[in-house]
Amino acid sequence: MSAELFFQYLVAGVTYGIIYSIVAIGFNIIYNTTGIINFAQGEFVMLGGMTAVTLNGFMPLPAAIVVAVLVTMAIGALVEIVFIRWLVNPSVLRMIIITIGLSILIREIALHVWDEKVRALPYFTGTSVSSIEVGGVHISPQVLWVIGVCTVIVIILNFFFSCTSMGRQMRACSDNRNAARLCGISARNMVTLSFVLSAGIGALAGCVVSPITYVQYDSGTGLAIKGFTVAILGGLGNSMAAVAAGILLGVLESFSIWVMPTAFKDALSISILLIILFARPSGLFGSREVFSMKEF
Amino acid sequence: MLKIRNLEAGYGSLTVLRRVTMHVSPGEIVTMIGANGAGKTTLLSTLSGLVRARAGEVLFSGRDISGLPPEQRVAAGCSLVPEGRQVFQTMTVRENLLLGASVLRKRGEGSKTGEELDNVYHLFPVLRERQHQLAGTLSGGEQQMLAIGRAQMARPKLIMMDEPSMGLAPLVVKQIFFIVRKLRDEGITILLVEQNARAALGIADRGYVLETGRIIVQGPSEELLANRDVQRAYLGRDLDAER
Ligand SMILES: Nc1ncnc2c1ncn2[C@@H]1O[C@H](COP(=O)(O)OP(=O)(O)O)[C@@H](O)[C@H]1O
Ligand SMILES: [Mg+2]
Numbered sequence: 001m002s003a004e005l006f007f008q009y010l011v012a013g014v015t016y017g018i019i020y021s022i023v024a025i026g027f028n029i030i031y032n033t034t035g036i037i038n039f040a041q042g043e044f045v046m047l048g049g050m051t052a053v054t055l056n057g058f059m060p061l062p063a064a065i066v067v068a069v070l071v072t073m074a075i076g077a078l079v080e081i082v083f084i085r086w087l088v089n090p091s092v093l094r095m096i097i098i099t100i101g102l103s104i105l106i107r108e109i110a111l112h113v114w115d116e117k118v119r120a121l122p123y124f125t126g127t128s129v130s131s132i133e134v135g136g137v138h139i140s141p142q143v144l145w146v147i148g149v150c151t152v153i154v155i156i157l158n159f160f161f162s163c164t165s166m167g168r169q170m171r172a173c174s175d176n177r178n179a180a181r182l183c184g185i186s187a188r189n190m191v192t193l194s195f196v197l198s199a200g201i202g203a204l205a206g207c208v209v210s211p212i213t214y215v216q217y218d219s220g221t222g223l224a225i226k227g228f229t230v231a232i233l234g235g236l237g238n239s240m241a242a243v244a245a246g247i248l249l250g251v252l253e254s255f256s257i258w259v260m261p262t263a264f265k266d267a268l269s270i271s272i273l274l275i276i277l278f279a280r281p282s283g284l285f286g287s288r289e290v291f292s293m294k295e296f
Numbered sequence: 297m298l299k300i301r302n303l304e305a306g307y308g309s310l311t312v313l314r315r316v317t318m319h320v321s322p323g324e325i326v327t328m329i330g331a332n333g334a335g336k337t338t339l340l341s342t343l344s345g346l347v348r349a350r351a352g353e354v355l356f357s358g359r360d361i362s363g364l365p366p367e368q369r370v371a372a373g374c375s376l377v378p379e380g381r382q383v384f385q386t387m388t389v390r391e392n393l394l395l396g397a398s399v400l401r402k403r404g405e406g407s408k409t410g411e412e413l414d415n416v417y418h419l420f421p422v423l424r425e426r427q428h429q430l431a432g433t434l435s436g437g438e439q440q441m442l443a444i445g446r447a448q449m450a451r452p453k454l455i456m457m458d459e460p461s462m463g464l465a466p467l468v469v470k471q472i473f474f475i476v477r478k479l480r481d482e483g484i485t486i487l488l489v490e491q492n493a494r495a496a497l498g499i500a501d502r503g504y505v506l507e508t509g510r511i512i513v514q515g516p517s518e519e520l521l522a523n524r525d526v527q528r529a530y531l532g533r534d535l536d537a538e539r
Binding site: 165168169171172175176178179180181182183184185186187 | 344345346366367370371376385387395398399401402446447
């Protein structure tokens with residue numbers, strides 16, 4: 001394979017990988033405050049993309065994206081308040097069934113609102129054929145948008161969790177929920193906040209990728225599976241490891257088509273998921289002891 | 297400060313506390329002693345709101361708090377240092393303390409956070425030395441100090457402590473109890489739950505003895521220390537045998 005082609009695949013892999021990472025971080029944020037896996041995470045990504053496409057009919061692109069992210073955050077809060085908040089000590093199995101049900105519900109509503117048509121936002125800069133040369137490799141400007149926006153999301157999240165009082169309170173809830181309540185922190189509000197945050201970053205990611213990957217009422221499902229694989233691969237709850245794991249999966253997928261038919265590309269992540277769950281459920285970067293303390 | 301009348305609580309079909317009636321006056325150190333499984337932790341969990349009371353009244357500064365969630369009780373000025381310290385292991389000492397001050401902002405005292413942090417560091421110099429260390433890496437005694445400091449950060453009127461001496465070396469226990477007295481001198485009222493009856497009665501003004509969820513004896517500390525039943529059951533001294 002030529003060096004040029006190698007880099008093209010690498011860039012494509014990294015781009016998809018970063019998206020998977022963002023979905024995985026969405027899983028992790030909710031997992032950390034609640035101990036549950038929100039299987040409707042992919043739907044937040046889809047909702048962000050779809051809402052932005054619709055809004056872009058009435059308003060300029062940046063405004064459409066901002067409003068779409070806010071709308072999805074509101075939906076995230078609503079979902080938590082209506083379906084999760086009132087449950088008293090729900091079992092993990094019950095939570096899994098509820099979030100899977102939610103993902104189906106959101107998908108069906110999206111089907112009614114937007115039908116089956118495949119949509120996309122316009123390229124943020126340039127068109128689908130424009131390209132930027134970076135070190136002898138031609139890259140679509142949208143790829144740079146994806147990488148740039150996702151990197152900023154990760155940096156801001158890191159800052160939020162380590163340096164702001166609200167971020168600290170969320171971490172306290174995931175470290176020791178009862179102790180957090182005894183510090184006067186409302187654990188329930190932190191759970192709502194974690195849904196709002198996950199929905200927001202999912203929606204933003206959904207907006208920046210939609211020009212490349214397109215968006216459809218059911219495109220959240222595939223992303224959720226990839227994101228879940230990445231979350232498990234990195235070790236549940238560990239957001240920085242999720243970035244590494246996401247890029248790893250994206251690049252593996254991208255190069256897999258050299259050795260396997262393209263049709264098997266999606267099967268790769270399922271296979272990795274199963275292997276990890278059997279062989280090392282604490283993830284590549286997680287320690288076994290920490291994992292055994294978590295409920296899942 | 298704290299008035300409890302006919303409090304009942306438990307888990308599922310198990311009733312642990314039966315008609316517990318007690319009070320703590322402002323400025324007092326009151327201790328509740330009892331053997332393992334007597335219901336001491338259940339009592340403090342109920343008072344802090346982690347466990348729901350089934351019956352009875354809990355009045356704090358004259359206000360019925362029995363329906364409030366834990367976070368609102370802390371905001372009202374009633375803090376718990378839980379059994380087993382329960383510090384945030386994955387966070388630094390400083391972060392733990394700042395989290396303790398979470399209610400200050402809700403109370404409109406957010407600007408006092410820095411002052412209170414200095415206060416805690418003054419009381420526990422070792423916490424200042426370790427402020428950037430993860431709480432999980434501290435020794436048991438240091439974690440206990442952190443747990444107390446964290447409760448203090450909320451500027452409470454009443455601090456309830458659940459067996460602060462548990463698992464600590466005698467010298468460290470002494471240090472902790474010294475701090476408890478110092479907190480009282482600063483104007484904080486203290487409800488101290490202990491299995492270490494001798495040490496607890498040594499610093500308390502009054503005491504209660506809890507046995508299988510009932511208060512069986514109560515009175516000033518000197519009286520309890522002289523009480524034969526208390527001596528036999530909790531102070532490891534059998535006067536009948538000594539005779
Ligand atoms: N979370 C719980 N669920 C069910 N039973 C409990 C729970 N916590 C304590 N108990 C029971 O309540 C009783 C009192 O326990 P506890 O309040 O922890 O006593 P103490 O703190 O005095 O040692 C014990 O019989 C114990 O088994
Ligand atoms: Mg106990």
